Amino acid sequence: MSVPLGYYLVLGAVLFAIGLCGALTRKNAIAVLMSIEIMFNAAILNFVVFWYYLHNGALTGQVFALFAIAVAAAESAVGLALVIAVYRHYRSVNVDEMRTLKG
Amino acid sequence: MNVIFLTLSAVTVLGAVLAVTLRNLVHCLLALVLFFLGIAGNFFLMRADFLGAVQILIYIGAVAVLILFAIMLTRNISGTEGGRGPLGGAWWLGVGIAGTLAGAVCVFVRRSDLVTKFPYGATEEGVVKEIGKLLVSDWVVPLEIMAVLLTAALIGAVVIALEERK
Numbered sequence: 001m002s003v004p005l006g007y008y009l010v011l012g013a014v015l016f017a018i019g020l021c022g023a024l025t026r027k028n029a030i031a032v033l034m035s036i037e038i039m040f041n042a043a044i045l046n047f048v049v050f051w052y053y054l055h056n057g058a059l060t061g062q063v064f065a066l067f068a069i070a071v072a073a074a075e076s077a078v079g080l081a082l083v084i085a086v087y088r089h090y091r092s093v094n095v096d097e098m099r100t101l102k103g
Numbered sequence: 104m105n106v107i108f109l110t111l112s113a114v115t116v117l118g119a120v121l122a123v124t125l126r127n128l129v130h131c132l133l134a135l136v137l138f139f140l141g142i143a144g145n146f147f148l149m150r151a152d153f154l155g156a157v158q159i160l161i162y163i164g165a166v167a168v169l170i171l172f173a174i175m176l177t178r179n180i181s182g183t184e185g186g187r188g189p190l191g192g193a194w195w196l197g198v199g200i201a202g203t204l205a206g207a208v209c210v211f212v213r214r215s216d217l218v219t220k221f222p223y224g225a226t227e228e229g230v231v232k233e234i235g236k237l238l239v240s241d242w243v244v245p246l247e248i249m250a251v252l253l254t255a256a257l258i259g260a261v262v263i264a265l266e267e268r269k
Contacts, residue, residue: 002105002108002221002222003105003108004218004219004220004221005217005218005219005220005221006212006213006215006217006218006219007108007112008145009208009212009217009218010208010209010212011112011115011116011145013204013205013208013209013212014116014205015115015116015119016204016205016208017201017202017204017205017208018116018119018120018123018201019119019123020197020200020201020204021123021197021198021200021201021202022122022123022124022197024196024197024200024201025123025194025197025198026123028128030128030170030173030174030177031123031128031131033170033173034122034123034131034132034135034170035122035123037135037162037166038119038122038123038135038138041138041139041142041162044142045142045145045146048145048146048149048151048154049149051149051151052149052150052151052222053217053220053221053222054217054220059230059233059234059237060237062151062153062154062230062234063234063237063238063242065151065154066154066157066234066238067242067245067249069154069157069158069161069162070161070249070252070253071249071252072166073161073165073166073253074252074253074255074256075256076166076169076170077169077256077257077260078256078259078260078263080169080170080172080173080260081259081260081261081263081264082263083173083177084173084176084177084263084264085263085264087176087177088266088267093177
């Protein structure tokens, strides 16, 4: 009925790689944030997978995933506020145009 | 091989791929919602129903709407106007790095002896009640810290996004 643990781990790795690829190649800051959300979700999926396969009747893994989701939500709120502030300043959200600190 | 697992994984990976490749940001967001739904489906499949509900509420209900507002407030929907990505437009470099990472992880997964493990078994009824009890007994300090973090994030987001006074 169920699949072995390895399949879920490969799924998590593939999703994380897709998110990393997006974060490295997109130039719109909001698209980069979406890619980071994909990476976050791949990590949370791994938490839940390890809980499901290795728990001994304890729910600690689910509680930890819950905290991870809350941190991710806080991160996305602050990140999007930063994007809006940057847009006000530069009139653009392209990450390659944010290079004030470049030497 | 479980058909439900395969279908859910295909939907999830499809949503993720579309979310990072489509040019129109609103279409990206719709693909991202599909991805979130696939993850939530996987949670339900693993009998973590509470987490699945939380995933739908927070990610599709809150984060997706937040991203939609950010897209509308910044106006650059197509994402194709001028400029290049952080790697100087070398998309193959990003794909290569991500592919290398995925390949390395898969190699280590294959070598691990955890791979063939099967689920421990179904949890009993009343998981939500148990999680609630854990949150206010064993994990009450992290819960309070989380409350402080969320408050700080709320105030910080408002302060950062506030219009600068001239």
